[in-house]
Amino acid sequence: MTSAFALSDHDSAQLPLATELIAVIVASSGGAARILTIGGGDRLPSGPLESRHRSLQSGLRAWVEAQTRHQLGYMEQLYTFADPDRTGSAPNVRVISVSYLGLTRESQKASFSDAGWRDWYRYFPWEDHRAGAPPLIAAAIAPRLSAWAHGATTAALRRERRQRADITFGLNGHRWNEELALHRYELMFEAGLVEEAHRAGADLRERAGLFGRPMVHDHRRILATGIARLRAKIKYRPVVFELMPDEFTLFQLQQTVESLSGRLLHKQNFRRFIEQQQLVEETGDIATETGGRPAKLFRFRREVRIERAIGGTKLPTPRS
Amino acid sequence: MTSAFALSDHDSAQLPLATELIAVIVASSGGAARILTIGGGDRLPSGPLESRHRSLQSGLRAWVEAQTRHQLGYMEQLYTFADPDRTGSAPNVRVISVSYLGLTRESQKASFSDAGWRDWYRYFPWEDHRAGAPPLIAAAIAPRLSAWAHGATTAALRRERRQRADITFGLNGHRWNEELALHRYELMFEAGLVEEAHRAGADLRERAGLFGRPMVHDHRRILATGIARLRAKIKYRPVVFELMPDEFTLFQLQQTVESLSGRLLHKQNFRRFIEQQQLVEETGDIATETGGRPAKLFRFRREVRIERAIGGTKLPTPRS
DNA sequence: ACCCTTATGCTGAAACTGAGCATTTCAGTA
DNA sequence: TACTGAAATGCTCAGTTTCAGCATAAGGGT
CATH class of the missing domain: 1.10.10.10 (Winged helix-like DNA-binding domain superfamily/Winged helix DNA-binding domain)
Structure with a gap:
């Protein structure tokens, strides 16, 4: 065991670091919640922290403005990730990703470059219950989650999976709870229903789009985090x-x-x-x-x- | 536009980075809420992310265990800071600090090295209202906040300061809200009442201890963040x-x-x-x-x- | 037996919620 | 000009939840 205080001296422990700031920018107009995207809709505005940035927030503001020409108002931190295999980048560098939630007014007339506003329910079609529970849930999600739960190795695990599915998707007598957006996405991921779950080379890839539009890396997960946070906070x-x-x-x-x-x-x-x-x-x-x-x-x-x-x-x- | 990861090429933008993981570990025994500290009580367990750590959480677990011999259970992320002047460390390195809140059972018989459990109200004497509002508030805090508000340059600012003080400390008809622990600390900081506010070389230093025991760097602020979060979450x-x-x-x-x-x-x-x-x-x-x-x-x-x-x-x- | 202390059970008023019905006030249209 | 459809607004009401006590139970100690 390395001693607690031997830290910075150990060159072996040194770790090449990189940062990434990621923004979930939300606006709402005409009864539609939208998010600011780049890359034609498959990624969130993001960029590394640089020396000219005075803080994480200001760095993120700079990136968003550079990539979308949009100026931000209210922002709050969402979450920080540093999983070794998080991004598709160099394997020897540890990327620390700090995500933020921003609220704004969709002012600037749409787009600069490949930036644009997208309805967030395109990424999460099962999340819009304004016209009742989307048929997608009963028709496709529930049965597949059920199959996934059934496929667990132990009875306890089966039970837990079934319970999680019921609670998060409001099945079998449970109520729909809109704040569980992140839990739902994670469940879909674990069950292999979203495309992102098969990135690391798998075969069972779902028909793209059936379970929402995928995004680059874990951007859709971050978006789900933002939605869940906003729904709770509101x-x-x-x-x-x-x-x-x-x-x-x-x-x-x-x-x-x-x-x-x-x-x-x-x-x-x-x-x-x-x-x-x-x-x-x-x-x-x-x-x-x-x-x-x-x-x-x-x-x-x-x-x-x-x-x-x-x-x-x-x-x-x-x-x- | 630059993609999120193309940046490593820009040497000019490159920023020497370091990480710091900081833990607010809470236990409660005999009606006292305690936190796990090192350095004789003036710092929280912390250490850098290293290559052997698989994630932020596991890195933090390793550090806490090394420094305190305490094994952690439940943990959740608190906040991430990266202010250039946050720590007293080298000026050319940007430190990214990720803080976590951990809940545990105070099992291990007290201490290893200089680690130990401290009642968290030693750091925030104004936060304990179990025996009614602490006299400290009416006797010392309220008048000084009042003076501080009065000293603002514009009427609007004066009003805002007064309002913030009233709301956060439950003065003048407002109710005490225990969840505002962080707001209160920040207010005390801005008003120059806590010792940490005078670190960068000032004269008005408060008598140490009157307004709670100070900590190293911004550890007390992080502790306040943890308290506020826990009080809300509970x-x-x-x-x-x-x-x-x-x-x-x-x-x-x-x-x-x-x-x-x-x-x-x-x-x-x-x-x-x-x-x-x-x-x-x-x-x-x-x-x-x-x-x-x-x-x-x-x-x-x-x-x-x-x-x-x-x-x-x-x-x-x-x-x- | 009596007293002190804490656990546990109950109750009633006040405040809050969830769901409707009813009325008002426009823009069109017969 | 009266009639109709669409919203906006106003009000009611029953079921729940919350707040604050009162009352009783069950130990130990004197």
């Missing part, structure tokens, strides 16, 4: 802020939340919830293009932002 | 598991939770909460050394662990 922190224009109707706000959480909300209860939070105030103006009775326009109250940024919140319940 | 995930012995009374469980959250709970409601969660089952045995009526002994139900590890939970409310 319930107790006023992060939707960052996604909304200056003025909006309550229904637009609701639709934004719905697009992120992937489920519909009871309209009246959503309003009650928002009002009781005192997050918004009327602007006095009225939106006329709603199709029915015109809706009042609201804006977020500046005053609350500090308090809310610290305090807490909760989200109301599903609507039929 | 409410919706059954993480106390990891801190309890195999058999325990409900009151011991409650005291463990109380030691972590720093506030007392209503006993009957805590029981109802635990029962309704169905996390525990009676062992059939009875603890006799309680001082009053003997208490039933409980253990955690194995069956629930998977579901709970995924699902959710909530914590009941304060007791007087």
